[in-house]
Structure formats: structure tokens, C-alpha cells
Amino acid sequence: EADIYQTPRYLVIGTGKKITLECSQTMGHDKMYWYQQDPGMELHLIHYSYGVNSTEKGDLSSESTVSRIRTEHFPLTLESARPSHTSQYLCASSSRGWWTEAFFGQGTRLTVV
Amino acid sequence: AQKVTQAQTEISVVEKEDVTLDCVYETRDTTYYLFWYKQPPSGELVFLIRRNSFDEQNEISGRYSWNFQKSTSSFNFTITASQVVDSAVYFCALSEASDQGAQKLVFGQGTRLTINP
Numbered sequence: 001e002a003d004i005y006q007t008p009r010y011l012v013i014g015t016g017k018k019i020t021l022e023c024s025q026t027m028g029h030d031k032m033y034w035y036q037q038d039p040g041m042e043l044h045l046i047h048y049s050y051g052v053n054s055t056e057k058g059d060l061s062s063e064s065t066v067s068r069i070r071t072e073h074f075p076l077t078l079e080s081a082r083p084s085h086t087s088q089y090l091c092a093s094s095s096r097g098w099w100t101e102a103f104f105g106q107g108t109r110l111t112v113v
Numbered sequence: 114a115q116k117v118t119q120a121q122t123e124i125s126v127v128e129k130e131d132v133t134l135d136c137v138y139e140t141r142d143t144t145y146y147l148f149w150y151k152q153p154p155s156g157e158l159v160f161l162i163r164r165n166s167f168d169e170q171n172e173i174s175g176r177y178s179w180n181f182q183k184s185t186s187s188f189n190f191t192i193t194a195s196q197v198v199d200s201a202v203y204f205c206a207l208s209e210a211s212d213q214g215a216q217k218l219v220f221g222q223g224t225r226l227t228i229n230p
Contacts, residue, residue: 009156031215041202041223050213058217090158097214099146101160109156 003027006091006105013081013112021076021108023091030095032074033102036060037088049074081112115140117207119221126195127229134190134224136205142166145209147181147188148218152202164188195228202226 004025013019025032034047035058045058049068063085064078074093078085088109092102116139126132138147145166150158162172164181172179176193192199205221 033216033218035218035220041225043204043218043220043223045217048215048217050215056215059219088156090156092158094216098208098211098216099163099165100216101148101163102158102216102218103160104150104158107156 004091004093004103004105006108008108009106010109015082015112017081019078019081021089023074023105024072025093026072027093028071029093031093033092034066034076035090035092036062037090047076083112086110086112115207115209115219117205117219117221119205119224121224123225125227125229128197129194131191131193132195132226134203136188136221138186138188138207140207140209142209145207148206149190150204150206152204158204197228197230200226200228
């Protein structure tokens with residue numbers, strides 16, 4: 001069973017608000033990731049981190065930002081939410097290298113009205 | 114650039130039927146890994162299997178089996194004697210070798226599988 005947690009599970013928020021989606025893992029994994037899942041189910045990598053103080057942009061451009069101050073914590077922030085940000089956001093982590101499986105949280109379903 | 118295609122958007126079968134989920138991938142790398150994940154209604158992706166590009170052996174795990182064929186760039190997933198609990202969205206994904214070991218998965222579009230009692 002994966003030990004990676006996301007809060008909140010569901011969030012409905014008004015346009016223009018600043019939001020932070022939380023992601024924590026207790027497995028001591030160096031690498032962490034954020035994926036965006038659109039309503040059509042496709043998943044796209046938007047951010048990842050090799051370790052503390054490392055953040056990189058993924059393949060899908062995103063207006064969100066991330067930080068990695070502690071190994072176990074990888075929050076995602078939207079400074080000004082818009083309806084186009086409505087999506088499911090999934091956090092994941094992995095150990096060792098690119099060949100290992102990733103462990104996923106249950107996701108945050110964000111709706112911006 | 115890498116790409117994963119799952120042509121079947123939705124599949125619906127009756128319990129106990131066998132069902133195969135197709136996955137076709139594109140990559141220029143010779144070293145890569147392929148994965149299958151299951152996404153139940155609770156939302157998280159659950160790892161099912163990985164296969165590296167040098168290992169074309171098929172794998173069986175209980176009712177699940179996987180067929181990897183490099184010649185056709187396919188990595189298909191078969192559920193034998195399906196059960197209602199198998200209902201979920203299934204994703205095929207590709208990971209290529211990267212510096213510093215970050216795993217940047219490229220996912221297929223997913224196949225929503227519904228098993229009817």
C-alpha cells in the first residue's frame with residue numbers, strides 16, 4: 001500500500017483565488033511528480049523533482065508552480081485560479097531510477113467556478 | 114518523440130468473459146520500460162506490471178497476463194475470467210532513460226473497462 005497523501009480530495013473555488021494542493025509521502029522517495037488528468041482521462045506530467053530544492057517543468061505547460069523544501073512534501077500552487085485549471089491533479093513519487101514504478105496519491109479534483 | 118496509444122476508449126463485457134486491452138507505443142530509444150496501471154474509482158493509480166525493452170517474455174499473474182511484442186511495438190493486457198472488481202480505467206505508460214533517474218511517464222489515453230454482473 002502506497003504511503004502518499006493528497007489534500008484536499010475535492011476543492012471548489014472561485015476564479016482568481018490562490019490555492020495550494022498538498023502532497024506528502026512517507027516512503028523517503030527522492031523523486032516526486034505532479035500529473036494533470038483532464039476529463040477525457042489523459043494524464044500529463046506538469047512538474048517533477050529530483051530531490052530537495054529541485055523542481056522541473058514537465059511535458060505539459062502549466063501555470064502552476066511547485067516547491068520542494070522537504071523530501072516528503074511537494075505542494076503545487078496556483079496563484080490565480082481560472083476555470084481552465086479545472087482538472088484532477090495526481091501526485092506521485094518513486095525511488096531509485098526511471099525504471100521503477102511510481103506510487104500515486106488519490107488525487108485532488110479541482111473545480112474553478 | 115514518445116507516444117502511447119490505447120485505441121479502445123471503453124470496453125464493456127459480462128463477468129467471466131476474457132478481455133484484452135491494447136497498447137501500442139512509439140519511441141526512438143532502444144532502452145525503455147513499459148507499465149500498466151489501474152485507476153479504480155477511488156482515484157489513485159495502482160501499479161500492475163513493468164517490462165523493460167530487452168525482455169519480451171510474456172508474464173502471467175493470476176488472471177492477468179501481458180503480451181509484449183517489440184516487432185509490433187505492442188504491450189497488450191489480458192484479463193481472463195473477468196470479475197466485477199476489475200472494473201476500472203487502465204493505463205499503459207512508457208518511461209525512457211533519463212539523467213538523474215526521474216521517471217517521466219508518457220501515458221496512453223486510458224481504457225475504461227466495465228464488467229457487468
